[in-house]
Amino acid sequence: MATAAAAALLLWLAFDSRLLTADPAPPGTSAALAALGAIFGFGAFVMAKGGQPARAPLLAGLGAALLGYAVARLAFGF
Numbered sequence: 001m002a003t004a005a006a007a008a009l010l011l012w013l014a015f016d017s018r019l020l021t022a023d024p025a026p027p028g029t030s031a032a033l034a035a036l037g038a039i040f041g042f043g044a045f046v047m048a049k050g051g052q053p054a055r056a057p058l059l060a061g062l063g064a065a066l067l068g069y070a071v072a073r074l075a076f077g078f
Contacts, residue, residue: 002061011033
């Protein structure tokens, strides 16, 4: 949970807060974030089943943050 919250905060700072850059994020950013979130989610599944379960929570948190942030960008129109 802490990994997902920290990653979502960093994504917001980097893409939509306008604190780090004045330019808005490109339109395809949500699709790229969703794809990357799916990759991290699949990686968490593979790590949990494949022999290194200690890495699964980190990957699951990153995947949840990326997918959740992509959905939030689409739903709320950041």
